[in-house]
Amino acid sequence: MSSRLPVxxxxxxxxxxxxxxxxxxxxxxxxxxxxxxxxxxxSIEASASPSSFASAPAPxxxxxxxxxxxxxxxxxxxKVSPSGAAAAFHVGEPPPPLVVPxxxxxxIDISSLRGKPVxxxxxxxxxxxxxxxxxxxxxxxxxxADEGLVVVAIDVREEEGTVTPFVRALEVTFPVGLDRDxxxxxxxxxxxxxxxxxxDADGVVREGALGGIGxxxxxxxxxxxxxxxxxxx
Numbered sequence: 001m002s003s004r005l006p007v008x009x010x011x012x013x014x015x016x017x018x019x020x021x022x023x024x025x026x027x028x029x030x031x032x033x034x035x036x037x038x039x040x041x042x043s044i045e046a047s048a049s050p051s052s053f054a055s056a057p058a059p060x061x062x063x064x065x066x067x068x069x070x071x072x073x074x075x076x077x078x079k080v081s082p083s084g085a086a087a088a089f090h091v092g093e094p095p096p097p098l099v100v101p102x103x104x105x106x107x108i109d110i111s112s113l114r115g116k117p118v119x120x121x122x123x124x125x126x127x128x129x130x131x132x133x134x135x136x137x138x139x140x141x142x143x144x145a146d147e148g149l150v151v152v153a154i155d156v157r158e159e160e161g162t163v164t165p166f167v168r169a170l171e172v173t174f175p176v177g178l179d180r181d182x183x184x185x186x187x188x189x190x191x192x193x194x195x196x197x198x199x200d201a202d203g204v205v206r207e208g209a210l211g212g213i214g215x216x217x218x219x220x221x222x223x224x225x226x227x228x229x230x231x232x233x
Contacts, residue, residue, distance in 0.1 A: 088189070089208025095120070095199050096187040100154060100177035103163055108152055108177040110199075117225035118199040119151045122179075122190040125158060125166040129212025130194045134170045136215060140222060141174045147229050148201070149222070152177060156185045156193065200225040 090096065098110035098120070110118065121137065123130035134153065141151040151174040155163045160178060167176050179185055188197070198207040198221040206224040209217050215233035222231045 088210070089197055090188075090205045091208060093205055094203050095197065095205050096184075098154070098177075098184050098188070100179050100184055103155075103160060103167065103176040103178060106175075108154075108175055113150055114203045115201055116148045116150050117201050117222075119149065119221065119225070120188075120197040120199065121151070121153045121194060122156055122185060122188065122196075123153050123194045124156050125162055127193050131166075131170060132212055133194060134167070134172050136218060138171065138173050140218060144222065144226060144229065144231070147226055149226065150174075154179050154184055156190070157182050196221060198222065198225045200227075 095110055098108065100108050102108050110120070119137070119140075121130075121133070123134070125131075137151055137153070141149065153167075153172065153174065154177045156179050158178070159180065163176065163178065177184075185191065188195075192210060194210075194212060196207075196209045196213065196218075197205055200206050207221040209221060219231045219233040223229075
């Protein structure tokens with residue numbers, strides 16, 4: 001009997017230890033459905049919605065216009081109203097002075113043309129409407145030569161070496177002057193090209209037009225300085 005006591009005591013101690021371990025496990029276990037707690041990380045709050053982030057530039061609208069030197073220098077065809085023409089083209093007044101070297105030699109002097117109807121055109125080789133107008137002007141110059149009409153073109157701020165091949169290619173038949181430094185352009189306020197002035201035989205500006213013009217406006221200008229002449233476009 002005495003030999004069994006140590007065995008029984010060991011069994012009791014084991015049961016007590018097991019019971020204590022079970023109690024410890026039960027106390028540490030989480031409540032049902034909650035799971036074990038995990039470390040809490042600081043949340044990152046978005047500072048902006050996706051649309052506020054930098055993105056590629058929006059496509060360029062092809063219909064939007066951009067400045068250019070040619071469109072700035074070449075206005076749309078315009079026959080100025082009587083009140084506007086008086087201010088813009090010196091209508092009803094003598095023309096400003098105009099003395100420039102003539103292409104190929106000689107001088108163009110507007111004062112020497114008094115007594116004749118004169119059509120003055122300010123132009124340049126880089127101006128597409130100018131190139132379109134010159135052949136039409138050729139036709140009018142020939143058609144109304146017997147009426148005393150004098151047509152002159154004044155090239156603005158270009159050299160003879162640039163202007164000569166240009167007028168030859170277009171077969172210009174009337175005198176072309178060279179306003180190399182823009183003095184005449186400023187005096188006549190012909191800042192946009194092309195621009196036209198029609199001056200009667202009394203030396204008075206009767207009409208003016210701005211921009212690349214066609215036969216109708218050209219004929220209107222000529223009627224103003226060729227009284228009694230049937231002018232057709």
